[in-house]
Amino acid sequence: QKEVEQDPGPLSVPEGAIVSLNCTYSNSAFQYFMWYRQYSRKGPELLMYTYSSGNKEDGRFTAQVDKSSKYISLFIRDSQPSDSATYLCAMYQGAQKLVFGQGTRLTINP
Amino acid sequence: NAGVMQNPRHLVRRRGQEARLRCSPMKGHSHVYWYRQLPEEGLKFMVYLQKENIIDESGMPKERFSAEFPKEGPSILRIQQVVRGDSAAYFCASSPQGVAGYNEQFFGPGTRLTVL
Numbered sequence: 001q002k003e004v005e006q007d008p009g010p011l012s013v014p015e016g017a018i019v020s021l022n023c024t025y026s027n028s029a030f031q032y033f034m035w036y037r038q039y040s041r042k043g044p045e046l047l048m049y050t051y052s053s054g055n056k057e058d059g060r061f062t063a064q065v066d067k068s069s070k071y072i073s074l075f076i077r078d079s080q081p082s083d084s085a086t087y088l089c090a091m092y093q094g095a096q097k098l099v100f101g102q103g104t105r106l107t108i109n110p
Numbered sequence: 111n112a113g114v115m116q117n118p119r120h121l122v123r124r125r126g127q128e129a130r131l132r133c134s135p136m137k138g139h140s141h142v143y144w145y146r147q148l149p150e151e152g153l154k155f156m157v158y159l160q161k162e163n164i165i166d167e168s169g170m171p172k173e174r175f176s177a178e179f180p181k182e183g184p185s186i187l188r189i190q191q192v193v194r195g196d197s198a199a200y201f202c203a204s205s206p207q208g209v210a211g212y213n214e215q216f217f218g219p220g221t222r223l224t225v226l
Contacts, residue, residue, distance in 0.1 A: 042220075043201055044217045049214070096158065096215070097143075097168075098153070098203075102152045103151075
């Protein structure tokens with residue numbers, strides 16, 4: 001069993017839709033939870049990070065962590081074609097070693 | 111302020127050759143991490159280094175792979191006697207001096223290694 005599970009998709013939605021991306025994890029020691037966006041042939045860039053259960057909002061993006069269920073989510077409101085990318089969840093294990101999900105490939109159709 | 115730099119961006123090697131990947135961290139960053147991304151997979155941690163020290167190499171294959179981060183110059187990931195299974199994108203990330211808790215890792219554009 002992988003430590004972090006993420007549906008690879010692909011996920012295709014119309015412009016303006018609300019997108020929901022999710023990851024589950026098995027290691028209760030994870031403390032920091034990140035979402036990265038990766039465009040094709042580029043390096044990952046950090047979108048948001050959260051610590052502890054709850055919600056965190058940044059513009060059109062909302063990150064949600066439920067530690068009791070070991071479940072994290074990223075919501076994108078008013079999705080735009082420029083949001084088309086692969087979204088990777090990641091978590092810290094021990095001394096700053098990131099553990100990534102497989103990534104979900106998202107396409108926003110104009 | 112330049113970001114994390116990696117070179118070369120693309121590298122082609124024949125089986126049995128050596129591959130050497132370079133990473134220059136962001137200015138002021140003293141921590142470097144290497145990750146490997148196989149096709150259609152997420153990034154997998156390989157090694158975490160500080161200047162002249164390997165802190166965590168739990169993700170490094172036991173043979174053929176080595177990494178260093180010398181006092182001067184870039185961090186180097188070296189793969190000896192490459193095999194086709196080494197074909198992947200290799201990403202370097204850097205972070206500033208560690209403090210308790212969270213330190214954001216900034217990623218470079220990656221080196222895409224193809225083994226023929």
